[in-house]
Amino acid sequence: MWRGIIAEYSRYLPVTKDTPIITLQEGNTPLIPIGEAIGLDFPVYAKYEGLNPTGSFKDRGMTMAVSKAMEEGVNAVICASTGNTSASAAAYAAKAGLPCFVLIPEGATAVGKLSQALIHGAKVIAVKGNFDAALRIVRDLATQKGITLVNSLNPYRIEGQKTAAFEICDQLGHVPSHLCIPVGNAGNITAYWQGFQEYLNAGISNSLPVMLGFQAEGAAPIVYNRPIEKPETVATAIRIGNPASWEKALAARDESKGSILAITDEEILAAYRLLASKAGLFCEPASAASVAGLIEMNSSGYFQGKHNVSVVCILTGHGLKDPDNAFEQAPEVITAPPDYAVIQEIVMEG
């Protein structure tokens, strides 16, 4: 039985036998071939992180952050969140029996994520401001004794999240040539790069992937090399104007000879619909940025003449997190009377 990422990868994590492990059996998410479905003629896999217990990769970091908080004997956890961090923090805090406080940007959090934070018992505070403003406040608050910050500034978050890189190597049997990943606060690209490096240094793997990060055009501070005051994008999970792990994302980009590029909301939504309708994979818009970016780079000829290409795209969160967006992007429901002939006609038309 899979025991969760801490028990499975403990030798790579800062835990001891005295660390109380708070787990929901996160990790062990599938690597699904999608190359053909998205029209590419080389191997492409989706790491479907939406299948984690709360529906996003945040669970990998949260099991570490909350376990270490328990080990340190804290009284509460706190975070600022575009949604998934709060959903995950609330669930792991519930499991641990710890109070949880979350600050979200008012009106900018997908309904699925908000419902999770609430039902798990977190105190949710909606701030009339954006994510970056909320993060500034919780950073200051968390210096108070007994309150632990569980944003990705918490180093244990990155430690837990790096296990996804281990899993990819273990599942694939080799290191992918390229990793495509959405970039918001930039903790995850940092974590993956660290994970791939650690597996190499431990002698488990023998190469490193090229890191290709993608930001939404209206929220692309790293691409444009300046903080964005009012980030805007349909991909709310990466609607971040001043990433906390900015420098580390640059290091991952440069050390891997990769790039961090901007893609439009239209491209993100096209990939979102393509994944759902052709690959059978429902992810949230931010996640589709990885696939949109891959498609864009392939069109621009980036992969031409490259040998042994195998790409992994990180689908960071589940589509059910943001059902409103799905309704906007999908065809309408057909209404009909309970009449055999009418319905037969609709079905025959295809």
Ligand SMILES: *Cc1c(COP(=O)(O)O)cnc(C)c1O
């Ligand atoms: C948090 C999140 C991201 C962004 O990850 P960062 O570590 O902030 O770069 C992308 N997609 C989803 C679904 C997320 O929840």
